Amino acid sequence: MASADTMxxxxxxxxxxxEKLPIEKISVSDIVAASGKNRKTFYYHFESKAHLIRWxxxxxxxxxxxxxxxxxxxxxxxxxxxxxxxxxxxAFKKVGVRSLDGSEFFQALADTLERRRSYYxxxxxxxxxxxxxxxxxxxxVPALEKDIRFILSNRSLDDSGVHFLAEFYTGxxxxxxxxxxxxxxxxxxxxxxxxxxxxxxxxxxxxxxEQQLRRVL
Numbered sequence: 001m002a003s004a005d006t007m008x009x010x011x012x013x014x015x016x017x018x019e020k021l022p023i024e025k026i027s028v029s030d031i032v033a034a035s036g037k038n039r040k041t042f043y044y045h046f047e048s049k050a051h052l053i054r055w056x057x058x059x060x061x062x063x064x065x066x067x068x069x070x071x072x073x074x075x076x077x078x079x080x081x082x083x084x085x086x087x088x089x090x091a092f093k094k095v096g097v098r099s100l101d102g103s104e105f106f107q108a109l110a111d112t113l114e115r116r117r118s119y120y121x122x123x124x125x126x127x128x129x130x131x132x133x134x135x136x137x138x139x140x141v142p143a144l145e146k147d148i149r150f151i152l153s154n155r156s157l158d159d160s161g162v163h164f165l166a167e168f169y170t171g172x173x174x175x176x177x178x179x180x181x182x183x184x185x186x187x188x189x190x191x192x193x194x195x196x197x198x199x200x201x202x203x204x205x206x207x208x209x210e211q212q213l214r215r216v217l
Contacts, residue, residue: 007045007083010035011056014049015119023053023122045083050130053123055083057112057132062087064112068104069093075143090143098153099205103197106173110189113181117189121182136174141166144200151205155212165207169200 013035017026028049032042046052065074065088074088091105113120123132144166148157180189190197 003045004083006037006041007055008059010037010042010045011052011059014052015056015116018119018122023126048130050128053132054135057120057123057135058084058087058089060115061089061109061112064108064115065089065091065105068108089139092147098151100147100151100201101198102147102201106193106197106200107190110177110180113177114189117181117185124178124181133174133178137170140170140174144170147201148204148208151201151208155208157208165204169204173200 010031014026014031017030017034021030026049028039028042031049031052032038046055069088069091073091073093075090075092076088077085091102091108093101093104095101113124120132124136127133141163145162148162148165152162177189180187180191193199
């Protein structure tokens with residue numbers, strides 16, 4: 001518990017600093033000074049500032065997901081250790097035999113970003129390889145690949161095709177969210193989504209069925 005409390009403190013201290021300063025201008029020294037800790041404590045918990053940014057996101061998202069979904073719908077990373085191993089990052093919700101409803105997760109993700117909108121607008125602005133935007137892509141492409149294989153059922157699609165679809169739809173979703181988060185406050189992040197809230201999974205299902213009818217799959 002003490003370790004989690006320390007990470008929470010450093011995360012909150014960093015977010016507070018980021019409300020006032022450009023993220024790239026905030027140093028580890030600034031974070032430890034604001035949190036009342038020291039560099040040794042920081043590096044005991046986090047590898048870098050980028051790691052802290054990822055942890056803040058996962059911590060915020062897990063709080064939202066745990067509040068909104070039954071545990072049997074939540075998805076955890078099986079191949080990670082440490083502070084995020086017990087934090088869900090996705091929700092898998094079936095509708096019927098081979099259909100999926102991703103709308104509630106998409107809303108939960110948007111609401112998580114909305115809670116600290118000015119902070120996430122900054123955190124998602126950068127395009128660094130270890131930045132938050134790249135992390136979201138790396139996190140959700142494999143999750144969507146699993147969803148695609150579920151929708152495919154006994155239909156055949158090679159790995160490259162599955163990966164293309166996952167990259168395409170993940171990229172579209174992240175680009176949309178980044179743009180919306182960066183808009184002035186008062187613009188609902190998912191304000192224009194309305195009847196298309198499940199567009200990723202319904203579009204995937206429709207495309208897979210269409211290709212099956214064409215006997216491509």
